Amino acid sequence: MFRFQRSLPAVRTGIHALRQLYRKVLGEITKDARGLQLMRDWLSPDQRAQFDDSGTFEVVGCHSGKRYRIYRGTAQNVFEIDEAGELKLGLCFTPYGNLVAGDAMLAQKIALETDESGALAIANRFLPRGRTNAHG
């Protein structure tokens, strides 16, 4: 009995910590899911179908007509692709701040579709090593 009474504060602390962890994890899941839902809502019907099928979608640059594939992520997730759909060049640009993947992907899509030159002027280039053409 004595041992149980002594351990009660520790148990309460443990429960409190567990609750905080649960809220934090739930919050992360919620904001991540909300970001993806917002992005999905703003995709064109074709892009939405691509994303649902492969976890990626393609956009066409408003100035050059070049095609880009956007993968799930917040950085190093945008690639120029060739006519065969092969990755040509990686482009790294993302909205400032710690945004969730869905938000970053939507911002990248809007940037390429409405101000491609501006996005390319900011983007750092990288070779698409290690990234396969397999979607997702």
Place this chain on the structure above:
Amino acid sequence: MAIQIVMDHTGDTRHHFNPEDVQALAKAEERFKKLTGLGFTAAVRTASGEVSKVQSFDPNAEETVFFPRLVGG
């Protein structure tokens, strides 16, 4: 109801307003100016899914999304 969606570290913050309410509309316009002044990009979409960037407040826009300025990674 119209909505302004501002991307941020919490996912996003949503501001609903009645475009027929003069005060609410003025507040939405003020928010638009403040955010774009801070470097946010504002975009709207059409029913067909086409997206366009907007430079000035559109009182008829049903949904406007704002994202922070882009940076190279």
